[in-house]
Amino acid sequence: MTQMIPHALAYAQEGKPVFPCAARGKVPLTPHGHKDASADPDTVRAWWARHPDANIGLPTGASSGFFALDVDCDAGGEESLRTLEARHGALPPSTEVITGAGRHVWFAMPPHGVLPCSVGRLGPGLDVRGDGGYVIAPPSVHPSGKVYAWSVDSADGLAPAPAWLLALIQAQSTPTASAQDWPGLLGSPLHEGARNASLARIMGKMLRVGLPPYDALAFAHWFNAQRCVPPMDGAEVTQIVNSIAGRELQRRRARA
Numbered sequence: 001m002t003q004m005i006p007h008a009l010a011y012a013q014e015g016k017p018v019f020p021c022a023a024r025g026k027v028p029l030t031p032h033g034h035k036d037a038s039a040d041p042d043t044v045r046a047w048w049a050r051h052p053d054a055n056i057g058l059p060t061g062a063s064s065g066f067f068a069l070d071v072d073c074d075a076g077g078e079e080s081l082r083t084l085e086a087r088h089g090a091l092p093p094s095t096e097v098i099t100g101a102g103r104h105v106w107f108a109m110p111p112h113g114v115l116p117c118s119v120g121r122l123g124p125g126l127d128v129r130g131d132g133g134y135v136i137a138p139p140s141v142h143p144s145g146k147v148y149a150w151s152v153d154s155a156d157g158l159a160p161a162p163a164w165l166l167a168l169i170q171a172q173s174t175p176t177a178s179a180q181d182w183p184g185l186l187g188s189p190l191h192e193g194a195r196n197a198s199l200a201r202i203m204g205k206m207l208r209v210g211l212p213p214y215d216a217l218a219f220a221h222w223f224n225a226q227r228c229v230p231p232m233d234g235a236e237v238t239q240i241v242n243s244i245a246g247r248e249l250q251r252r253r254a255r256a
Helices: 005-013 041-050 077-088 163-171 195-208 213-227 234-255
Strands: 019-021 055-059 066-072 096-098 102-108 126-129 134-137
Touching: 005 041, 005 055, 019 041, 066 077, 077 126, 077 163, 195 213, 195 234, 213 234
Parallel strands: none
Antiparallel strands: 019 055, 055 134, 066 102, 066 126, 096 102
């Protein structure tokens, strides 16, 4: 199995903060997820000493200097991207990562403003990982068992994103649901008797507006650690998300 610590340290030495995620997964292993990311070598060594097989998470946005266009082949991302490129022009060569479901194209963050994350707003299978988001970096292992790897088409560095892509991302940045639409997301901590049902409702709304299941699962574990008193068992949290994701899949099939 690949030893992740030298790779995590290499990112940190390049000035890119990292944080550990579950082995063969995307769930952060730090209390505050990507917000805990660090480029401090001692911190990185301590994390991977505790979790030697942990995947490597990289926050996207201003803190790392890049954002990622996530092209999910299974969800039609390549077709969506070809449609956009035919209309606006080809993407420039840039840093590119092959994932377990498609590819991530990394671009330099624009010098001014905030670049929001989005899910499917540019087209089916096209997600944006910007400020407040993160990606899993090579040579981490995807849940499918595939290894994240630099593409043979990857450029030597980060290209500036074309103006048309930045304009589309900003135009599509209106949230599809506000936090106040998600019961229990704000306010006082959730105690026994309210934790399970509240988390289930939040997951239902997140999955309904298009959040990918793996991202919903990562949020659920963060939410459990930060808001539930006492936190539920991790297996119970995963079971809740799997159950709600199954219901959402049935709903989509019924509407297809």
